[in-house]
Amino acid sequence: MNMPTRIICCLLIHSVFCVGYTFLNNFAADWYISTYGGLTSRGVNIRLTSKFLYEFFLVFNAVLALIPVLRVKLILWAIWVGLILLWMLPDHPLRALLYGIGQGTFTLTAILLSTGLDSWYKRKFAGAKASKLASGADHA
Secondary structure (H helix, E strand, O other): OOHHHHHHHHHHHHHHHHHHHHHHHHHHHHHHHHHHOOOOOOOOOOHHHHHHHHHHHHHHHHHHHHOOOHHHHHHHHHHHHHHHHHHHOOOOHHHHHHHHHHHHHHHHHHHHHHHHHHHHHHHHHHHHHHHHHHHOOOOO
């Protein structure tokens, strides 16, 4: 797959998973509010942190979509999830679960899906080109 096509496909896949996470985040917040009351009813208000982590999640996914090397993506992903968990635990376990595990899972799935799509494309079309060249179909 040429580079612009790969970048567009990766950005599209990561965007779909960012939208999916947004729905999960909204659902989890609504469920928490209906079950336990307001988000600050327990005396903890870290709204700016939540907003920062969500915005960073969007930017981070866009950056990961532009990186072609799987190993680099996975290392950056592991560092990012580890830092979120280090930052949130033990003071905010539910937010650590939602932001660390939730965002991490959605991002990892997008990484693996885009890598799988790229390798599938290479196998399918590289194999077709090789068999076409081997059969001599290009000769007049």
